[in-house]
Amino acid sequence: MIRLHGYWRSGTSYRTRIALNLKGLAYEQVTHDLRKGAHKDSAFLTLQPQGLVPALEVEGEVLIQSPAILEWLEEAHPQPPLLPTDPVARAQVRAMAAIVGCDIHPVNNLRILKSLRGDLGADEAQVSAWIARWIAEGFAALETLIARHGGAYAYGDAPTLADAYLVPQAYAAERFGIDLSAWPHLNAAVAHARQHPAFAKAAPENQPDADIRPVP
Numbered sequence: 001m002i003r004l005h006g007y008w009r010s011g012t013s014y015r016t017r018i019a020l021n022l023k024g025l026a027y028e029q030v031t032h033d034l035r036k037g038a039h040k041d042s043a044f045l046t047l048q049p050q051g052l053v054p055a056l057e058v059e060g061e062v063l064i065q066s067p068a069i070l071e072w073l074e075e076a077h078p079q080p081p082l083l084p085t086d087p088v089a090r091a092q093v094r095a096m097a098a099i100v101g102c103d104i105h106p107v108n109n110l111r112i113l114k115s116l117r118g119d120l121g122a123d124e125a126q127v128s129a130w131i132a133r134w135i136a137e138g139f140a141a142l143e144t145l146i147a148r149h150g151g152a153y154a155y156g157d158a159p160t161l162a163d164a165y166l167v168p169q170a171y172a173a174e175r176f177g178i179d180l181s182a183w184p185h186l187n188a189a190v191a192h193a194r195q196h197p198a199f200a201k202a203a204p205e206n207q208p209d210a211d212i213r214p215v216p
Contacts, residue, residue, distance in 0.1 A: 002027040003057040005047065007034045008207035011105055012066040013054045014168035017207075019070050021198035022159055023077045031209035034110055067101055070161060082161045093155050096145055096162035100169045104138035108172070128176060135173050136182075142166065143183040154189040163193045171204065 004020065004027045006013030020027050032038040032053055039051045047062050048055040056063040056072075063069045074082055083090045106112070108131050116122040116130060142154070151157035154166050170180060170190040180187040193199050204210055 003030055004028070005030045005032060005044065005055040005057070006053045007032055007039070008204045008210045010034065010053050011109070011168040011172055012052075014171065014202060014204060015164045016054045016056065016066050016069055017202035018164040018167065018199055019073050019082060019161070021201050022080065022082060022164070023073055025073075025077060029208055031207075033209065067097075070164065074161075080158075082159065082164065084156070084160070089155070092145070092149055093160045093162045096142060096149075096154060097165040099138050099142055099145075100165040104134050104169055105172075107134050131176050132178055135169070135176075135178055138169075139173070139180075139183050139186055143186045146185040146189055150185055150189055152189075152192050154186075154193075159193060159196060159198070163189065163199075166190060167193050167199055 002020070002025060004013070004016060006016065006029065008031065032041070032044060034053070038044070039048075039053060044055075045051050047057070048064050050064070052064070054064075054066055054069065056069050063072055070082070083093055113127055113131075116127050122130070146154050149155045153159050154162040166186070167190055170186075173180060180190065194203075200206070
């Protein structure tokens with residue numbers, strides 16, 4: 001049994017759910033409410049020393065960091081593939097995923113935003129401007145790459161790791177009031193991917209711990 005430790009609105013958990021669903025793998029979910037600090041519980045820290053989601057229990061091991069988990073999935077369960085067969089095409093897909101995974105998401109995740117508010121005293125307008133800046137820069141680059149390499153999806157006509165990274169980041173952008181229509185090729189790829197059952201099943205609102213109410 002595969003056990004996924006995550007949080008419904010976590011982008012990294014979301015991309016992992018997408019990949020698991022695309023591979024057709026059954027998994028059990030263990031949820032940790034990041035808003036309440038559940039990821040800092042001692043039991044979870046034993047599994048994931050950083051106290052970050054996701055963590056994947058599989059084959060008696062615990063895998064951490066979503067890029068490593070998704071690469072493991074591709075190697076251990078190669079069908080259907082989430083990377084093209086051509087080495088150059090594989091590098092292109094990995095680069096598109098990295099724009100999200102390395103350049104957008106890390107500077108906009110919950111702990112960074114908390115630090116901006118708590119450590120630096122940023123107000124909500126400043127936090128929103130910070131978020132919009134990094135999303136816009138990354139999405140502008142992805143727009144060019146999707147226009148160049150995309151088909152029905154971000155790269156070609158089948159879902160890849162690029163889509164697994166992009167769709168959760170688009171969800172986050174929309175949460176923060178960013179209009180995706182500024183990037184029409186990206187917007188079209190996201191809209192198409194969301195129609196795929198694996199993406200729909202992974203959507204935050206469809207998770208067992210989904211809760212849009214504010215924490216008291």
